[in-house]
Amino acid sequence: DVKVTQSSRYLVKRTGEKVFLECVQDMDHENMFWYRQDPGLGLRLIYFSYDVKMKEKGDIPEGYSVSREKKERFSLILESASTNQTSMYLCASRDGYEQYFGPGTRLTVT
């Protein structure tokens, strides 16, 4: 059974802080994704990665960066958190056609 885990379920940070969201998958998937989920806006792709050390911008990459040093781990970084980055962040991994999602991290920036 595929498992995607995220480091925190809830996180509260202050404006301007650097924030790290970690995601780990245990099924040796090559493809990993970061989305943010907002009411009325659905899921929007921030960044994705097809392989170690490779990354591609999604639809809303501004204000974010990512790191993939190991195949199983994909980190999302908020360089300087702002209040408009308050959201639910979902990580996913994919092998073939099905994406497997983590439980999400609800980030609040005050």
Place this chain on the structure above:
Amino acid sequence: AQRVTQPEKLLSVFKGAPVELKCNYSYSGSPELFWYVQYSRQRLQLLLRHISRESIKGFTADLNKGETSFHLKKPFAQEEDSAMYYCALMGGATNKLIFGTGTLLAVQP
């Protein structure tokens, strides 16, 4: 441009009533289409994929290329069907999954 449209933010039906969650897409080639579901306090998960043509939990979805639609249907709604449903499209060189804005299905007793 690739786009998925779910026109209803909320769909409220009574138990036993038919359900149709609408999804329209915009894509120039032959897309792969999916429905994902998120039950309360659970993670987002795949419900069904158009290629498989399966019925999952009583739900079916038919791809209509002429109308560019992929509506999700169930003849008799159950309370446990209450959830957020997302239609998604995969296509293009990068094979990104593009999601619609979601429809919250509320099945009343």
